[in-house]
Amino acid sequence: MNRISSLNSLEMKSVPERIADDLRQLIVDGALEPGQQLSEVALANQLGVSRSPVREALQRLVRERLLVASRNRGVWVARFTDADITEIYDARCAIETFAAQSIIDSGADRIAEVLTELRGCLDELERALQSGDFQKVSSADLTFHRALVDGARNSRLSDAYAILFSEALTCIHWLEIARPSGEELMHDHMEFTAALEAGDSARMREVIRSHLSSAARNLTESKHGEGPADAPSPSAWTNGQQENQ
Amino acid sequence: MNRISSLNSLEMKSVPERIADDLRQLIVDGALEPGQQLSEVALANQLGVSRSPVREALQRLVRERLLVASRNRGVWVARFTDADITEIYDARCAIETFAAQSIIDSGADRIAEVLTELRGCLDELERALQSGDFQKVSSADLTFHRALVDGARNSRLSDAYAILFSEALTCIHWLEIARPSGEELMHDHMEFTAALEAGDSARMREVIRSHLSSAARNLTESKHGEGPADAPSPSAWTNGQQENQ
DNA sequence: AAGTTGTCGGTTGTCGACAATGTGCACCCG
DNA sequence: CGGGTGCACATTGTCGACAACCGACAACTT
Numbered sequence: 303m304n305r306i307s308s309l310n311s312l313e314m315k316s317v318p319e320r321i322a323d324d325l326r327q328l329i330v331d332g333a334l335e336p337g338q339q340l341s342e343v344a345l346a347n348q349l350g351v352s353r354s355p356v357r358e359a360l361q362r363l364v365r366e367r368l369l370v371a372s373r374n375r376g377v378w379v380a381r382f383t384d385a386d387i388t389e390i391y392d393a394r395c396a397i398e399t400f401a402a403q404s405i406i407d408s409g410a411d412r413i414a415e416v417l418t419e420l421r422g423c424l425d426e427l428e429r430a431l432q433s434g435d436f437q438k439v440s441s442a443d444l445t446f447h448r449a450l451v452d453g454a455r456n457s458r459l460s461d462a463y464a465i466l467f468s469e470a471l472t473c474i475h476w477l478e479i480a481r482p483s484g485e486e487l488m489h490d491h492m493e494f495t496a497a498l499e500a501g502d503s504a505r506m507r508e509v510i511r512s513h514l515s516s517a518a519r520n521l522t523e524s525k526h527g528e529g530p531a532d533a534p535s536p537s538a539w540t541n542g543q544q545e546n547q
Numbered sequence: 548m549n550r551i552s553s554l555n556s557l558e559m560k561s562v563p564e565r566i567a568d569d570l571r572q573l574i575v576d577g578a579l580e581p582g583q584q585l586s587e588v589a590l591a592n593q594l595g596v597s598r599s600p601v602r603e604a605l606q607r608l609v610r611e612r613l614l615v616a617s618r619n620r621g622v623w624v625a626r627f628t629d630a631d632i633t634e635i636y637d638a639r640c641a642i643e644t645f646a647a648q649s650i651i652d653s654g655a656d657r658i659a660e661v662l663t664e665l666r667g668c669l670d671e672l673e674r675a676l677q678s679g680d681f682q683k684v685s686s687a688d689l690t691f692h693r694a695l696v697d698g699a700r701n702s703r704l705s706d707a708y709a710i711l712f713s714e715a716l717t718c719i720h721w722l723e724i725a726r727p728s729g730e731e732l733m734h735d736h737m738e739f740t741a742a743l744e745a746g747d748s749a750r751m752r753e754v755i756r757s758h759l760s761s762a763a764r765n766l767t768e769s770k771h772g773e774g775p776a777d778a779p780s781p782s783a784w785t786n787g788q789q790e791n792q
Numbered sequence: 793a794a795g796t797t798g799t800c801g802g803t804t805g806t807c808g809a810c811a812a813t814g815t816g817c818a819c820c821c822g
Numbered sequence: 823c824g825g826g827t828g829c830a831c832a833t834t835g836t837c838g839a840c841a842a843c844c845g846a847c848a849a850c851t852t
Binding site: 793794795796797798799800801802803804805806807808809810811812813814815816817818819820821822 | 823824825826827828829830831832833834835836837838839840841842843844845846847848849850851852
């Protein structure tokens with residue numbers, strides 16, 4: 303990246319986008335409690351901008367399901383249920399499985415290309431595990447899975463996957479017990495790489511399914527009783543109506 | 548549904564949501580040309596509201612990829628390339644395949660349930676084909692595929708699929724040549740049902756893959772030279788930077 | 793006392809005006 | 823005549839203020 307393009311990229315992001323990115327990071331890192339209400343005016347004052355860009359950022363996060371909105375009432379940090387966790391990991395499974403198949407179908411060159419990426423991520427993951435920094439481990443895990451999905455060269459799937467991963471990370475950070483052991487993590491990811499290297503679709507499917515379903519099970523099994531007390535979260539819709547906004 | 552709840556549902560949707568729904572319908576139906584610019588002020592005046600709700604609606608459609616935005620320049624109706632069509636149908640394939648697998652794994656009861664739905668959609672599709680109304684055929688086709696995906700009981704996948712189908716319909720309406728023959732359509736959808744009834748995952752995968760890839764091929768093969776002349780569409784980004792907003 | 797209705801605080805929803813930005817064109821200079 | 827510069831226009835981006843709305847509590851009625 304040369305000097306000019308790096309200069310451009312400084313102001314590339316719009317204000318709402320930067321606000322959304324910051325808030326997303328706060329939620330994913332667990333700095334904002336599930337069920338906590340966010341006020342447009344409060345955020346606007348805090349950030350020194352008007353409500354418009356804040357509002358736009360919040361709407362984005364609502365669409366990413368990290369926030370829940372109730373019309374004329376407010377927005378709250380999403381509280382993920384077991385059903386949500388199952389949905390998220392099932393959806394991740396759908397995308398990863400297809401991505402793997404797609405890569406395998408793309409021929410040996412593409413496979414080799416992705417394998418190189420994946421092995422780099424694997425090294426990084428090992429270093430992160432040895433450092434014991436959970437933040438780094440999450441990040442390396444994300445990078446690995448994204449590398450796999452991005453290997454399918456499908457921006458729509460990549461975008462959808464990014465959102466799902468944010469949700470998953472949020473769940474993980476609030477259910478700290480659910481951290482998988484380092485050995486299991488390394489083992490699973492090496493299985494990924496091996497199955498891809500072998501070009502074995504069926505095995506790949508099984509590896510992905512098993513990895514994600516065990517991860518989901520870890521999350522749903524840990525009784526998340528340590529969550530914050532029931533905040534005045536959006537608990538008031540009378541019928542089957544979905545959340546609005 | 549009693550009289551009162553039907554009254555409630557009149558004002559259930561927010562203004563931005565209704566605007567987005569209307570615009571989406573216009574785009575999907577082909578009433579708005581690809582590459583055509585949409586002005587916030589013009590739409591606001593036309594609808595008798597201010598720019599705020601219009602702006603929010605446009606942002607939603609941008610996120611659904613039916614519109615393309617360029618900061619401080621405007622928004623345009625998306626122009627789908629062959630690469631887009633491939634992406635869209637690949638992504639649909641990913642979701643439908645997983646949904647089918649998920650339904651099959653849910654056991655005989657769920658399968659029977661979905662089969663009932665699907666057979667209803669099949670009847671409707673046949674009626675639509677006999678009527679020769681392409682609008683109805685599209686709608687019946689949509690209902691069928693949505694019934695399959697919704698059968699997986701995964702709201703995240705269902706939402707993602709809805710967006711993909713809108714994109715696909717938009718492509719179809721602008722490439723009218725690409726309409727599949729009625730026989731092929733009925734045949735494919737009956738194959739779906741049969742494979743699901745048999746609970747045969749591998750066959751289901753193959754049926755979905757084949758149906759969607761042939762549909763995508765129809766779209767990409769028809770040289771879409773009949774599209775509108777090059778509008779001043781967003782063609783001005785200097786480097787690999789994605790579209791913004 | 794139970795149910796209904798009125799009021800109130802707080803939040804978002806909408807609006808019109810202004811500022812900032814990017815584009816295209818005419819102009820100027822070499 | 824070509825390349826760069828500055829201007830003018832159109833569009834979005836942002837702002838502050840007001841209106842509409844929802845939920846909760848209190849007062850009222852029966």
